[in-house]
Structures are given as C-alpha cells and as structure tokens.
Amino acid sequence: MRNILLTASALTLAAVPASADFSAQAMTDLNLRAGPGPQYEIIGVIKGEDTAFVEGCLETADWCRVSYDGTEGWAYGAYLTETMDAPEPIVSTEARTSVGTVTYEGGDTAGAAAAGGVAGAIIGGMILGGPLGAAAGAVLGSAAGATAEVSTTTVTYVRENALEPVYLEGEVVTGAALPDVVTLAEIPDDTYAYAYVNGLPVIVDPETRVIVHVVR
Secondary structure, three states: OOOOOEOHHHHOOOOOOOOOOEEEEEOOOEEEEOOOOOOOOEEEEEOOOOEEEEEEEEOOOOEEEEEEOOEEEEEEHHHEEOOOOOOOEOOOHHHHHHHOEEOOOOOHHHHHHHOOOOOEOOOOEOEEOOOOOOOOOOOOOOHHHHHHOOOHHHHHHHHHOOOOOEOOEOOOOOOEEOOOOOOOEEOOOOOOEEEEEOOEEEEEEOOOOEEEEEOO
16 A cells, blocks of 8 residues: 555544534535544445534534434535535535534544554545536536446456555545546456545546546
8 A cells, every 4th residue: 555644643633612413415425434534444424415413524624523324423524515405515614614613532543544554645635526516516416327337347347456545635426536646547348447545446437537436
C-alpha cells in the first residue's frame, strides 16, 4: 500500500457540545465510517435518499457525526442535504451554522488500523460532478442507471484482481470524478476501467474518469 494516508492525529480534538436531532438526507448511497476521514473503517451505508440524524460537523473539514439505523459514525457532509428538492450540502457556509459543529476525540489507532498501519498524506480529492453535481445544486438522476450497465463479470473481475489502494479526501460515490493522480486499470473485454479508492473498488468511465459503480 502506498504511503498516502492522512495521519489521524491531525483530527485529534476534544469533544464539544453540538446541536441535536438535525436531520439530513443522503444524496446517494453514502459510507458511514468509524472516524472522520476516508482512512477509517466502513461500519455501514446510508442508503440514497434515506434520512440520518446529524449531531454536528467538523469546523475545518466536511465530515459530520451522524446516527443512522441505530449506528453512530461519520459521514461526508458534501453528500448530505436538508431536502432532495434543494440539494445544498449541509456543510455549505450557510447550512453549517444551523447544523452546529463537533470535534473529533481520538488518536492514530483507529485510522491506522483501518489502513493497514500505514500513515502519510491524502493525495488530492474527488470532483463533485457527473450525475450528482452535488456542489452545483444538480439533483440525482442518471447515477442509478449507470450502475445497471456494469455486468456481473466486470464486478467479479474487479473483486478478484485487487489493486494497491489510494486515498483521496472526500467519499467514494457514484458520479464523483477521480483526479489524474489515480491510475486506472483496464478490464479485459470491457469499456470500463477500475481502481481501488478509499478502501473500495470502483468502476470508472476512463474517458470522463467518473465513477459509475461502487463495488461493496
């Protein structure tokens, strides 16, 4: 594994009170992680358009502490919105005030364990584009359809041919575009390519670099 993880110590802070019972909807299937970063273990998935309760978000990062279906964890706030009709991320400048802030109390142990003990720096971030267009205010549309184009044979190949993972700021979702620092691997007899990002295999349109399917 390449030495490109964010050190969890950078996120170590004391806990402070936050606003309670603020609800938000997931714009797409969204990972629920053990800590506020892509290097932390995935402990659940918030289904697209489902509601999660938000305790608050980090003041200097787009990660929010949430509760969903009886599980408490951290989700990437850029894909959480008050309503699907007006998909403004709850971590936008205006929304963050109403959500409230929290800080993360923890050390290197959880992040390092989830990442196989490697520490370092995250190498860039994903672009909010494609079918989501989260930051631009576009609504979900073709993301689900894109997933239907991926065959079982393609998914099986990607699972059986693991790659060295890379870690990017943000969260792996259908519709996000990968930066050029992520090397895409070819899939035999297929128009798609793939990579392993933030602990998950993703199938990508190599021309646009947009994720069309997340293999869970």
